[in-house]
Amino acid sequence: VRAVRVEAAARTYEVRIGADLLAGAGDALAAFARPGPVLVVTDGNVGPLWLPPALTSLRARGFAPETVTLPAGEGTKSISSADLLYRALARMEADRSTPVVALGGGVVSDLAGFVAATWLRGVPWLALPTSLLAMVDASVGGKTGVNLPAGKNLVGAFWPPVAVLADTATLATLPAREFRGGLAEVVKVAITLRPDLLDALAARPARFTSAADSGALDLLVPASVEAKACVVTGDEREAGPRRVLNFGHTAGHAIEAAAGYGAVHHGEAVAVGMVAALRISVRRGLLPSETESRLIALLRALGLPASQAELPAEVSPAAVRAFLSSDKKRRDGRLVLVLLAGIGRPVIVEDGAADEVLAALAG
Numbered sequence: 001v002r003a004v005r006v007e008a009a010a011r012t013y014e015v016r017i018g019a020d021l022l023a024g025a026g027d028a029l030a031a032f033a034r035p036g037p038v039l040v041v042t043d044g045n046v047g048p049l050w051l052p053p054a055l056t057s058l059r060a061r062g063f064a065p066e067t068v069t070l071p072a073g074e075g076t077k078s079i080s081s082a083d084l085l086y087r088a089l090a091r092m093e094a095d096r097s098t099p100v101v102a103l104g105g106g107v108v109s110d111l112a113g114f115v116a117a118t119w120l121r122g123v124p125w126l127a128l129p130t131s132l133l134a135m136v137d138a139s140v141g142g143k144t145g146v147n148l149p150a151g152k153n154l155v156g157a158f159w160p161p162v163a164v165l166a167d168t169a170t171l172a173t174l175p176a177r178e179f180r181g182g183l184a185e186v187v188k189v190a191i192t193l194r195p196d197l198l199d200a201l202a203a204r205p206a207r208f209t210s211a212a213d214s215g216a217l218d219l220l221v222p223a224s225v226e227a228k229a230c231v232v233t234g235d236e237r238e239a240g241p242r243r244v245l246n247f248g249h250t251a252g253h254a255i256e257a258a259a260g261y262g263a264v265h266h267g268e269a270v271a272v273g274m275v276a277a278l279r280i281s282v283r284r285g286l287l288p289s290e291t292e293s294r295l296i297a298l299l300r301a302l303g304l305p306a307s308q309a310e311l312p313a314e315v316s317p318a319a320v321r322a323f324l325s326s327d328k329k330r331r332d333g334r335l336v337l338v339l340l341a342g343i344g345r346p347v348i349v350e351d352g353a354a355d356e357v358l359a360a361l362a363g
């Protein structure tokens with residue numbers, strides 16, 4: 001078991017990473033909460049597979065879990081789901097010390113974390129991430145929230161969990177496309193912050209394309225969590241170092257939105273967005289083109305798309321342009337872009353243009 005400490009404004013907490021950690025959920029929670037009622041939130045895919053070990057462990061430590069299983073999918077990250085959970089907490093007569101447990105992917109943890117942040121202005125919550133994305137990305141940084149019809153993540157709070165148990169054994173049941181989506185964020189972290197991890201990925205890409213190789217997971221999950229923990233410490237609100245995590249995301253978000261949410265996986269869009277960022281870096285004379293080609297080859301070896309033509313859905317350039325010009329990280333009509341001057345050397349520029357991004361996406 002590996003442990004990574006994350007320092008957030010509200011508290012310092014630990015992300016533990018290893019196989020079969022769900023069996024320790026009760027012990028982990030007992031360090032922060034007294035025995036009694038606990039609200040467990042999961043989704044319809046994860047619950048049937050992974051609730052049993054978590055519930056057994058909670059009960060063994062004297063907790064009385066009340067489970068709410070929501071439909072799987074981004075649609076569940078809504079105000080109406082939050083309302084449903086508040087009603088469950090009210091029924092349970094939950095007080096300031098009643099904890100919430102999130103068992104699932106980023107949808108479940110963002111939603112359950114948000115409910116924990118706002119119920120009685122904040123109760124403790126334990127994160128049990130079961131997707132690669134939730135382990136390496138959503139579990140670090142303290143962001144919680146829900147979507148509105150007007151846009152994703154428009155309502156939220158910074159409210160870190162008391163602890164995160166990333167049970168890598170749960171990844172065995174994660175669909176392959178979801179695994180690869182999470183892998184795109186791992187590659188992002190490796191390119192911008194962890195040359196050692198990038199070398200490991202490049203040396204034997206095939207072993208990282210699924211959860212079958214536990215040694216591969218033991219390498220990539222802790223390294224990614226550590227790297228993200230390092231840049232978010234002291235920069236929760238993205239004024240400084242945390243901004244490098246947007247590598248590939250300016251073009252990526254526009255592609256994801258232009259395709260219509262759900263048609264292209266977030267990770268697939270980010271992979272293509274990273275290629276655009278690499279191409280812009282080469283065109284601006286920051287990056288040698290050999291590095292660009294090497295990274296594109298790595299993305300493909302990992303089963304990730306490296307061009308718009310490789311995406312599962314058609315994306316119109318006009319729609320991408322429209323979403324680029326509504327990018328929330330824009331400054332005075334210019335785009336803030338994360339470019340690359342070498343592996344582990346991200347560069348943030350504030351003079352990006354939509355045309356430049358569109359040209360890079362076109363090839």
Ligand SMILES: NC(=O)c1ccc[n+]([C@@H]2O[C@H](COP(=O)([O-])OP(=O)(O)OC[C@H]3O[C@@H](n4cnc5c(N)ncnc54)[C@H](O)[C@@H]3O)[C@@H](O)[C@H]2O)c1
Binds near residue numbers: 046142173178181
């Ligand atoms: N808070 C943050 O900092 C942060 C960071 C990144 C992403 N997010 C959010 O996370 C969400 C995406 O997370 P996600 O990709 O985990 O999506 P998700 O929660 O929808 O999970 C993806 C799919 O995999 C299924 N699944 C998860 N674990 C499984 C398992 N072990 N076995 C079988 N099926 C499993 C889920 O039921 C779902 O169908 C988005 O809403 C995004 O905004 C938040």
Ligand SMILES: [Zn+2]
Binds near residue numbers: 185249266270
């Ligand atoms: Zn992302």
